[in-house]
Amino acid sequence: MTLTSTPSTGTPLASARLRASWRAPMGLRDILVVRNDDRSGVKTNWWINPDIIPLPPSRRTWGRTEFLGFWSTPHLCISSWTTGSVLVSLGLSTWETVAVLLVGQGLVAYLAICNGWIGGKWHIGFTVAQRLVLGVYGSFLGIIISVVMSIIWYGSQAWLGGLCISVILGSCSASFLEMPNSLPESALMKTRDLISFTLFHILSIPFMFIGPEKIKHPVILSNVLALVVMISLTLWTVKTGEFNDPSGGWDTVSAQTNRWWTWLYGITAVLGSVASGILNHADFTRFARRQGVQTPGTLFGLFVPGTVIPLLGIVTASMNTDAAGQPIWNPVDLLMDRLMRDYTFLTRAACFFCAAGLITSQLAQNVLGNAYAAGMGLAGLFPKYVNIKRGCVIAAILSWACQPWQFYYVSTMYLDIMSDFSVTLMPLTGIMISDYFLVRRQRVQLTHLYTRDKDGSYYFTFGVNWRAILVWLACVAPAIPGMVDNLSIEDRTQVTAAVLYYRGFCIFGFVQSLVLYWGIMRLFPAKNLGEQDEVDVYGTFESEEAIDLGITPFNKEFEAEGERLSLAASDDGDDDMELDELVNGEKEEERNSRGRESDEKDSMEEAEAEGLLKGPRI
Numbered sequence: 001m002t003l004t005s006t007p008s009t010g011t012p013l014a015s016a017r018l019r020a021s022w023r024a025p026m027g028l029r030d031i032l033v034v035r036n037d038d039r040s041g042v043k044t045n046w047w048i049n050p051d052i053i054p055l056p057p058s059r060r061t062w063g064r065t066e067f068l069g070f071w072s073t074p075h076l077c078i079s080s081w082t083t084g085s086v087l088v089s090l091g092l093s094t095w096e097t098v099a100v101l102l103v104g105q106g107l108v109a110y111l112a113i114c115n116g117w118i119g120g121k122w123h124i125g126f127t128v129a130q131r132l133v134l135g136v137y138g139s140f141l142g143i144i145i146s147v148v149m150s151i152i153w154y155g156s157q158a159w160l161g162g163l164c165i166s167v168i169l170g171s172c173s174a175s176f177l178e179m180p181n182s183l184p185e186s187a188l189m190k191t192r193d194l195i196s197f198t199l200f201h202i203l204s205i206p207f208m209f210i211g212p213e214k215i216k217h218p219v220i221l222s223n224v225l226a227l228v229v230m231i232s233l234t235l236w237t238v239k240t241g242e243f244n245d246p247s248g249g250w251d252t253v254s255a256q257t258n259r260w261w262t263w264l265y266g267i268t269a270v271l272g273s274v275a276s277g278i279l280n281h282a283d284f285t286r287f288a289r290r291q292g293v294q295t296p297g298t299l300f301g302l303f304v305p306g307t308v309i310p311l312l313g314i315v316t317a318s319m320n321t322d323a324a325g326q327p328i329w330n331p332v333d334l335l336m337d338r339l340m341r342d343y344t345f346l347t348r349a350a351c352f353f354c355a356a357g358l359i360t361s362q363l364a365q366n367v368l369g370n371a372y373a374a375g376m377g378l379a380g381l382f383p384k385y386v387n388i389k390r391g392c393v394i395a396a397i398l399s400w401a402c403q404p405w406q407f408y409y410v411s412t413m414y415l416d417i418m419s420d421f422s423v424t425l426m427p428l429t430g431i432m433i434s435d436y437f438l439v440r441r442q443r444v445q446l447t448h449l450y451t452r453d454k455d456g457s458y459y460f461t462f463g464v465n466w467r468a469i470l471v472w473l474a475c476v477a478p479a480i481p482g483m484v485d486n487l488s489i490e491d492r493t494q495v496t497a498a499v500l501y502y503r504g505f506c507i508f509g510f511v512q513s514l515v516l517y518w519g520i521m522r523l524f525p526a527k528n529l530g531e532q533d534e535v536d537v538y539g540t541f542e543s544e545e546a547i548d549l550g551i552t553p554f555n556k557e558f559e560a561e562g563e564r565l566s567l568a569a570s571d572d573g574d575d576d577m578e579l580d581e582l583v584n585g586e587k588e589e590e591r592n593s594r595g596r597e598s599d600e601k602d603s604m605e606e607a608e609a610e611g612l613l614k615g616p617r618i
Helices: 012-023 027-032 064-075 083-088 092-120 126-134 139-172 191-209 217-241 257-273 275-279 294-303 305-318 331-341 344-382 388-402 412-438 448-451 466-488 495-503 505-523 543-548 556-568 571-614
Strands: none
Touching: 012 412, 012 556, 012 571, 064 092, 064 217, 064 294, 083 092, 083 257, 083 305, 083 505, 092 139, 092 275, 092 294, 092 412, 092 556, 126 139, 126 344, 126 412, 126 448, 126 466, 139 191, 139 275, 139 344, 139 388, 191 344, 191 388, 217 305, 217 344, 217 495, 257 275, 257 495, 257 505, 275 344, 275 412, 294 305, 305 331, 305 556, 331 344, 344 412, 344 571, 412 466, 412 505, 466 495, 495 505
8 A cells, every 4th residue: 555645735846736737727728829839849928939930941932923923912903903093083194193103113112122121031020020120019019000900901802802792692693782771871881792791701711721821822813813804894894885084073183282292192192002011021021932032023013913903993994984974993883883784694794703803802812911911910919829820810800890891982081091001101111121221231139039038139128119119209290280181171182281291201201210210229229239149049041041141050959949048038938837847847756756666566576575485484
């Protein structure tokens, strides 16, 4: 019989055991925690998980084709088609619209390539790069801004995708097309559109689980289908329609103080429409097989589809007007108008296939450009419990709150929304480019991005880089009065200096933030500028790539150190380590106890055998 004693609950060992027994039943918590990184051995905690770790070579699958598809996707969709309405509403001619598009897309290409360069070299995304610029805690500001913008855009594109479903179902069923509207007029949508909006959300969910590494073929297919549909739609309307001046029905602003301000406003609208994509471009360039492969696809995708598709929208709108004589800019509205006027088999078939092609583009743009971006941002905010796929679903649910059906109610509302986005995003973009190229000279200490240690290079002051926050506020604040006036102004030809400054803020804000941040970092330099790791802890680089950077290549013997560095950044990580040590200690104690019991048993058996051999003592 073996006797065991239960230690008093006041002892440290008993307290630890009680704590372990309290945490053990939390099966749901274990399920929700994101899995650890298998390659490097780094354990998931509040600062790191496999989706925000520096990507290893095995996950870097994007080449020129993928980046061509990535930057073609936002222009082979409905929102790009309607960009022409935004520029024409300013009073720009067709040739002026082309010029504004080319200048705007050129600036987008320059900013996107620069801001994504850090992802191609160090293989970290926007969410982690924010810790480099704003500090480990200050990064929450930049990430939240990006996530909010991505969610708003997700809702906007989902609404357009839902309208495509309305056309498809309406072409199949006259009863659905003529469904009575049970919603009030103030809702700015119909019951059938609400149903379609919900269906589009459901249709999007499976694509969210594909993952950025494997999205290549669906994106290429959607781009091809969307291009064919848009060209076909233009040819169809040109053949059957009648030309009307598309600018005739608009309250233009051609009488502004200076026509150059109109150009600048148009360029701001082009930049604002993809400002979120510029800001978080590193989230996708980190998937590049090698540095530089992102450049050709980015340039072609921006200049060719980014210019051609809005022009197709202008041509199509000039050949089609609604009952009130206004040009129809939205292709979904055009298809719905055709169904209402001519519900024949050929028209229904044409509308069905056009809407089906447009749905593929909306799915690609919404999942790739918005859901993934929001998912990566949420993974950066809550890495222990959120990965990219979970973040995508969360973003889709939250997108209902922004009421996206109001975005396309009038052209001026869409214009104001796109311009408003640039107020917060472009200064942050300028700070990021200034920090990486001018201040740090493209040198990053990766291990310090995943710790809240006060001695870390990116802890700054209480975890916040006050210099970056100060510059961001100093650049955003002057644009607020103009933004407020621009939203409340009734006569768009009567503008103040504040409104003019706001309308050109995409350029002003970027330049100001870039120069001011460089200057303040020269006056008040942060510690450890220009330093980088000596060892590749996370298995990020190929051997030759690591050697070129002056870094010792990854080796499994560095696994423990990488785990220690990442776990030191988290209270939960420390708790997990303490619990693991307790469990391991208990297992070792149990093994020793079993060994002692086995030794005692062997001794007793030997003594018994010895007694039998000697026989009874007389």
